[in-house]
Amino acid sequence: MGDARRYHPLSSPFRMKRGGELHGARVAYETWGTLAPARDNAILILTGLSPSAHAAANAEDPTPGWWEAMIGPGRAFDTDRFFVVCVNSLGSDKGSTCAASIDPATGTPYRLTFPELSLEDVANAAYEAVTDGLGIMRLACLVGCSMGGMSALAYMLLHPGSVRTHISVDTAPQAQPFAIAIRSLQREAIRLDPHWHGGQYDGDEWPEHGMSIARKLGVITYRSAMEWNGRFARIRLDSDERDGSSPFGFEFQVESYLEGHARRFNRQFDPNSYLYLSRASDWFDVAEYGDGDVMRGLARIHVDEALVIGVSTDILFPLEQQETIAKGLGAAGARVDFVALDSPQGHDAFLVDIENYSRAIGGFLGKIR
Known part of the structure; x- marks a missing residue:
């Protein structure tokens, strides 16, 4: 290709x-x-x-x-x-x-x-x-x-x-304030990931957890409550799909859906670039x-x-x-x-x-x- x-x-x-x-x-x-x-x-x-x-x-x-x-x-x-x-x-x-x-x-x-x-x-x-x-x-x-x-x-x-x-x-x-608030949380999730290292991460240590949360927050706001209700309602995961080793592991299908989105996004976008573009969006007026x-x-x-x-x-x-x-x-x-x-x-x-x-x-x- x-x-x-x-x-x-x-x-x-x-x-x-x-x-x-x-x-x-x-x-x-x-x-x-x-x-x-x-x-x-x-x-x-x-x-x-x-x-x-x-x-x-x-x-x-x-x-x-x-x-x-x-x-x-x-x-x-x-x-x-x-x-x-x-x-x-x-x-x-x-x-x-x-x-x-x-x-x-x-x-x-x-x-x-x-x-x-x-x-x-x-x-x-x-x-x-x-x-x-x-x-x-x-x-x-x-x-x-x-x-x-x-x-x-x-x-x-x-x-x-x-x-x-x-x-x-x-x-x-x-x-508007709501959009700024969401993007601020996304940036905070990345910056607070210990693997962000003040922007000095490398190939082995990458702020995957922070980027994952940032992506999930984004996906939640990109769709409407009507869409979430229609697609997932309160459908639970099958027992074999749940992580039994975690006391607060995923239980609902919507949680698994967000995790899938985050996994696909991780390592596909540079975290510092994400921070810069996110803040540029907040500044524009x-x-x-x-x-x-x-x-x-x-x-x-x-x-x-x-x-x-x-x-x-x-x-x-x-x-x-x-x-x-x-x-x-x-x-x-x-x-x-x-x-x-x-x-x-x-x-x-x-x-x-x-x-x-x-x-x-x-x-x-x-x-x-």
């Missing part, structure tokens, strides 16, 4: 919003479809915290991507018509420069000497990959999912005129661009058309936050379609409820000329 990832070297030094700079940094990206001669059919997708740039299968890497059913010929992101780009976030360990990367000044991993990361840095790195790397000066559409939706807002605020239309998926103009007012900040974003999708069962990025984005973009002059879905899957709905998201996104893109 090949690697479809390509890499764009960032400007050096690459200056960070909160101070500090990177030298010799890069971001990973993948593409699908064909860029038109006028370079006017490009869609950029910015991802949530943990996904890579591999959003869908392609010739170099036929393995299914994280948004596989959405990208391809005749799908919502129709590659017969559009050139689709997915950039891995700066600070992520999926090919882009991050805390686990080698600092060229020392020859050792950055670890906690990596500069403070903001979603504005993520946006600027993606902008460089698109403009300098691919020669695309104006996107036909910018798409942001979850954390990537906040990065997309930053992209449009920092680079006016670079985006024609926008699709906002299950995101927010700023983190559109109000910074509007003298402390979110609506004034959104008023600085000018696109022709926008689609804003939210889910009524999302507790991490509540529906009212999607409404705020829709109102703000509309007040700034965009023609806005606001879609409120009742998917039971909560925040993860955009990865699961493909039928409804395909209908909304495919319908919106079908109107773009």
Whole structure:
């Protein structure tokens, strides 16, 4: 199996919003479809915290991507018509420069000497990959999912005129206290793991317990209570599935389900990178661009058309936050379609409820000329 990832070297030094700079940094990206001669059919997708740039299968890497059913010929992101780009976030360990990367000044991993990361840095790195790397000066559409939706807002605020239309998926103009509280607990679980070693863990000693708890907390908030009730109710594990050696071992199926998720995630994501991206999500605030007012900040974003999708069962990025984005973009002059879905899957709905998201996104893109 090949690697479809390509890499764009960032400007050096690459200056960070909160101070500090990177030298010799890069971001990973993948593409699908064909860029038109006028370079006017490009869609950029910015991802949530943990996904890579591999959003869908392609010739170099036929393995299914994280948004596989959405990208391809005749799908919502129709590659017969559009050139689709997915950039891995700066600070992520999926090919882009991050805390686990080698600092060229020392020859050792950055670890906690990596500069403070903001979603504005993520946006600027993606902008460089698109403009300098691919020669695309104006996107036909910018798409942001979850954390990537906040990065997309930053992209449009920092680079006016670079985006024609926008699709906002299950995101927010700023983190609310509940989301900050959850992410704070996730970071604390990692930092309190004795194997974290102040960020100096290595291959043999890895904060697996902390990462496991962080992942479980995430999975709990990505779905809704309705989803948990419907899937697991109070079903207990069979006696042979229980750990009899532990006095407080798993007894319910939902516990075993979370453990499985945590096991699959462990060692698949660098803990320090997780910490940096998590905190960047908490820091982002559109109000910074509007003298402390979110609506004034959104008023600085000018696109022709926008689609804003939210889910009524999302507790991490509540529906009212999607409404705020829709109102703000509309007040700034965009023609806005606001879609409120009742998917039971909560925040993860955009990865699961493909039928409804395909209908909304495919319908919106079908109107773009």
